[in-house]
Amino acid sequence: MSDDELVDGDLTYASWKRALRDGDLLGQKCRDCRHATAAPKAACAHCGSRELETVELPTTGAIYSETTITVPPRQFSDDDPYQVAIVELDEARVMAHIDGAVEIGDTVRLQGSIEADDAPAPLFG
Amino acid sequence: MTTFGPHERTLAELFAEAAFKALDDAGATNDRIDAFYLGNTLGGMTENETHLAPKLATHVGITGVPAQRFEDACATSSNAFKHAVQAVENGIHDVVLVGGVERCTPETGLDTPRMTEIFASASDKQYEQPAGITFPGVFALLTNRHMHEYGTTEEQLASVAVKNHANGQHNPHAHFGKETTVEEVLESPLIADPFRLMDCCPFSDGASAVVVTSSDAADSFDSPVDVKGIGHATGTVPAADKESLTATQPARDAAASAYEQSGRSAADVDFAEVHDCFTGAEILATEALGFFDDGEGGPAAEAGRTALDGEIPVNPSGGLKAKGHPIGATGTAQIVELTTQLRGEAGDRQITDAETGLAHNLGGDAGTTLVTLMEARA
Numbered sequence: 001m002s003d004d005e006l007v008d009g010d011l012t013y014a015s016w017k018r019a020l021r022d023g024d025l026l027g028q029k030c031r032d033c034r035h036a037t038a039a040p041k042a043a044c045a046h047c048g049s050r051e052l053e054t055v056e057l058p059t060t061g062a063i064y065s066e067t068t069i070t071v072p073p074r075q076f077s078d079d080d081p082y083q084v085a086i087v088e089l090d091e092a093r094v095m096a097h098i099d100g101a102v103e104i105g106d107t108v109r110l111q112g113s114i115e116a117d118d119a120p121a122p123l124f125g
Numbered sequence: 126m127t128t129f130g131p132h133e134r135t136l137a138e139l140f141a142e143a144a145f146k147a148l149d150d151a152g153a154t155n156d157r158i159d160a161f162y163l164g165n166t167l168g169g170m171t172e173n174e175t176h177l178a179p180k181l182a183t184h185v186g187i188t189g190v191p192a193q194r195f196e197d198a199c200a201t202s203s204n205a206f207k208h209a210v211q212a213v214e215n216g217i218h219d220v221v222l223v224g225g226v227e228r229c230t231p232e233t234g235l236d237t238p239r240m241t242e243i244f245a246s247a248s249d250k251q252y253e254q255p256a257g258i259t260f261p262g263v264f265a266l267l268t269n270r271h272m273h274e275y276g277t278t279e280e281q282l283a284s285v286a287v288k289n290h291a292n293g294q295h296n297p298h299a300h301f302g303k304e305t306t307v308e309e310v311l312e313s314p315l316i317a318d319p320f321r322l323m324d325c326c327p328f329s330d331g332a333s334a335v336v337v338t339s340s341d342a343a344d345s346f347d348s349p350v351d352v353k354g355i356g357h358a359t360g361t362v363p364a365a366d367k368e369s370l371t372a373t374q375p376a377r378d379a380a381a382s383a384y385e386q387s388g389r390s391a392a393d394v395d396f397a398e399v400h401d402c403f404t405g406a407e408i409l410a411t412e413a414l415g416f417f418d419d420g421e422g423g424p425a426a427e428a429g430r431t432a433l434d435g436e437i438p439v440n441p442s443g444g445l446k447a448k449g450h451p452i453g454a455t456g457t458a459q460i461v462e463l464t465t466q467l468r469g470e471a472g473d474r475q476i477t478d479a480e481t482g483l484a485h486n487l488g489g490d491a492g493t494t495l496v497t498l499m500e501a502r503a
Contacts, residue, residue, distance in 0.1 A: 013251050037366055039252035045361050065273070065370055067265035069257055070315045073242035076257045081315075084258050086266055086365050093365040097256045104273045114255075121255035 038094035059110035061089035099125030126333035129449030143332035152347040159218035164202025164225030165453040200488030203456030203495035224334030225454035249363040261317035268405030275420030283310035285404040293443025295474035300449030329449030333458035356382030375494040376413035391415030459484040
C-alpha cells in the first residue's frame with residue numbers, strides 16, 4: 001500500500017478494492033479507542049472518532065463462524081455450494097468467501113480474492 | 126390483514142383489503158384518518174414502484190393528509206407503527222392508519238436467484254454481498270456460532286418449525302396450513318447450513334394494517350387495546366463488526382426500553398410474536414427478550430416451553446415460518462396478532478388469559494429491532 005492510494009489519508013472503497021486485488025487486505029484502526037475493522041468507514045463504529053489509521057490486516061486468522069450456501073444469489077447461481085465465513089484476524093473480523101471446507105476454529109490464510117459483478121471479496125482457505 | 130401467500134393482485138389491491146378490514150374492524154371512517162404511515166421494503170426493486178404512500182392512500186380514498194413510507198428491511202412496518210404511536214402520544218395526530226404491503230413470490234415475475242439477490246440488499250454492498258452471502262446465510266452465521274458456543278442442536282432448531290407450523294394451522298391467514306415433524310424438517314433440502322428449507326420462512330405476498338389512535342380518542346372506536354411501550358434499537362453492521370453474533374444486541378436494547386416504558390418485565394409477558402425468519406432467529410430472540418437464559422433457547426423450544434400451552438407461548442400466529450413473511454407487511458401483522466389475542470378472538474390458537482403481549486420484529490442482520498409491548502385495555 002502506498003500513501004497515494006489514500007484520499008486525504010482516508011481509506012476509500014476504491015483503495016480497499018484495489019489493494020485486495022493486489023493481495024493486501026486493508027482495514028482501519030481507531031487512533032482514539034484502538035477499535036479495528038475490516039470494513040472501512042468514515043468514523044469509528046465503536047467511539048465515533050474520525051481519527052482512523054489505515055492498516056494492513058493479518059493474512060492469517062481463525063474461522064469465527066461459517067455456513068455453506070446451497071441456494072445462492074443471482075451472481076453465484078452457476079456455482080456449486082460454497083462456504084462463506086466470518087474470519088477473526090486479531091482485533092478485526094472480516095466476511096470472506098472460502099476456498100475448500102472449513103469449520104469454526106480452523107486456521108485460514110488469505111488466498112486472494114474472488115469477483116462478483118466487478119466487486120472483489122476476500123478469499124480465505 | 127390479507128392471507129399471506131402467493132397473490133396475483135397488485136400491491137394497491139392487496140393493501141386495500143388489509144386497510145378496509147382494519148378501518149371497518151375499528152369502526153373508523155376515512156374522515157377520521159389524520160395521517161398514513163406505510164411499510165414497504167422492496168417495491169422499488171421488485172416492482173419498480175416508489176412513492177407508494179400517496180399512491181396507496183389515494184387507492185383507499187384517503188387524500189390530503191401526510192402519507193409517508195418507511196424502510197428498515199424486515200422491520201419496516203414496525204417502524205411505521207412506532208412513528209404513528211409517537212405521533213398520537215405527542216398530539217401531532219389523533220388517528221393514523223398504519224400498514225405494510227409486499228410481494229415476494231414468483232408472482233412478481235422474479236425467480237429465486239434474483240429474489241435471493243434482492244433480499245441480500247440488506248447486507249453490505251461492498252463488504253458482504255461480493256462474498257456470496259444470502260439472508261439465510263447471514264442467520265446461519267449467527268446460528269452456527271450459537272450452536273458452537275452453547276451446543277444448540279439441529280433438532281432444537283427443527284422443533285421451532287414444528288411448533289410454528291402446528292400453530293399456523295389454526296390461523297386462517299397463514300401461508301402454510303399443515304403440521305410438520307422434526308424428521309420432515311431434517312430431511313428437507315439444505316439452504317444455508319444449518320438451515321434446511323423447513324427452517325426458513327417462505328417468500329410471501331400480503332398486506333396488513335392497523336388503526337392507531339390517541340388514548341383519549343380510542344374509546345370512540347371499537348375494541349381498542351393499549352400500546353404500553355415500543356423500544357427501537359440498532360446495532361453495528363456489517364455482521365463481522367458485531368461484538369457478538371449470538372446476542373442480537375439491538376433486541377436486548379429494544380426490549381429493555383419497551384419493558385422500562387411499560388413498567389413490565391419478561392416475566393409479565395403472556396405470549397410473544399417474534400421474528401422467526403429462520404428457526405435459529407427465534408431461539409436467539411427468546412434469549413434476547415429475557416424469556417430464557419443465553420444458551421437455553423434451544424432446549425426450551427424442544428421441551429415445549431414456547432408451545433401454545435407452554436409457559437411462554439411464542440408465535441401463536443405461526444410466526445413468519447408458517448404465517449409467511451411479506452417483508453413490509455410483517456411488523457403490522459404481528460400487531461394484528463397481538464390485538465386479536467388480547468381481545469380473546471384468536472379461536473383455536475387463543476392463549477388463555479392473554480393480557481400482556483410482546484412483538485419482536487428485526488431488520489437486516491438483526492441490526493434493527495423493534496419490541497412492542499401491548500395489553501388488553503382495562
